[in-house]
Amino acid sequence: MPLDPQIQAMRDRRVEAAAPQLYTLSLAEARAADLASIQAEAHDPEPVHEVADRVLPAAGRGIPVRVYRPSPARALPTLLYFYGGGWTLGGLDTCDGICRTLANLAGVQVVSVGYRLAPEHRFPAAVEDCRDALRHIADHPADFGTEAGALAVGGDSAGGNLAAVAALLAREDRLSLAGQLLVYPNTDQLALDGSMRENVDPWLFNHRSVSWYREHYLADQADATNPLASPLLAPDLAGLPPALVITAEYDPLRDQGEAYARRMAAAGVSVELTRYEGMVHGFFTMTGAVDAARHAVAQAAGALRGWFGLEPVGSPTAHQPESVA
DSSP states (O other): OOOHHHHHHHHHHHHTTTOGGGGGOHHHHHHHHHHHHHHHHSSOOOOOOOOEEEEEETTTTTEEEEESSSSSHHHEEEEEEEEEEESSSTTTTTTTTHHHHHHHTTTTEEEEOOOOTTTTTTTTTHHHHHHHHHHHHHOOOOHHHEEEEEEEEEEHHHHHHHHHHHHHHHTTTTTOSEEEESSSOOTTTTTTOOOHHOOOOTSSOHHHHHHHHHHHHHHSSGGGGTTOOOOGSSOOTTTOOOOOOOOEEEEETTTHHHHHHHHHHTTTTTTTEEEEEETTTGGGGGGGTTTHHHHHHHHHHHHHHHTTOOOOOOOOOOOOOBOOO
């Protein structure tokens, strides 16, 4: 289908303003522009019962996290959320709105993880931070008001990549997860598939954007074939937790995200895959401007409630998920 009218209007505004692509800016400019764009297209931050910034201890460093609690309950199921930004942009403020909404809609605690960014800290620094944060919270549930054994991981774009990798590493660490929320995830650093070839629009996230982020993230070209950078290349996906994979029609990462969903399903993992037609990369955070974004976040919250065995809330009716066999 054509671009969704709300997305088309957003693109038209970018053309009229001659807004530069992030990959044409300096790192500092790109980071500021990315945050400003996300905040402009999100709805006003929702109040939650409690928000607290903390720092987790790790070898030779601290890992900043932000904890969102939707209720005063002593122990809550917990989602660790990793923000997007190509491992190069983003921070705890980038995903603040999404974390608040997911906490309220799903009734779960959300912990966003401030992993180290490239190119100052290249692969595998972000992976190490996400793995260490997950291990620490799993090992200290009482310190975080986390229901023991009730953990899930999630993220969008590069954060979806890190969530997929965290799930692979949790399997290796024999740490049980309830689910994984993968929103238009990078899964193959070397992908040259149809969606990578098709999505070249200079006013939207495109194949050049993907290359720019990859060049910042990977320390060496050989890293592209490491499953901790490209989880689609992992030899075995059996035994992973249930997954919700959300993709967008006009996204260079569409095909690799869907390929990962199908590989997981073929390995016996319970997978729900939804392609949002007419949408572009980044739409998930546009809850203040795009109707489909609000639906997608509600779908994600419903998946979380299902994984944690919480009472279901009203189900979205549009954009029905594709069945993955």
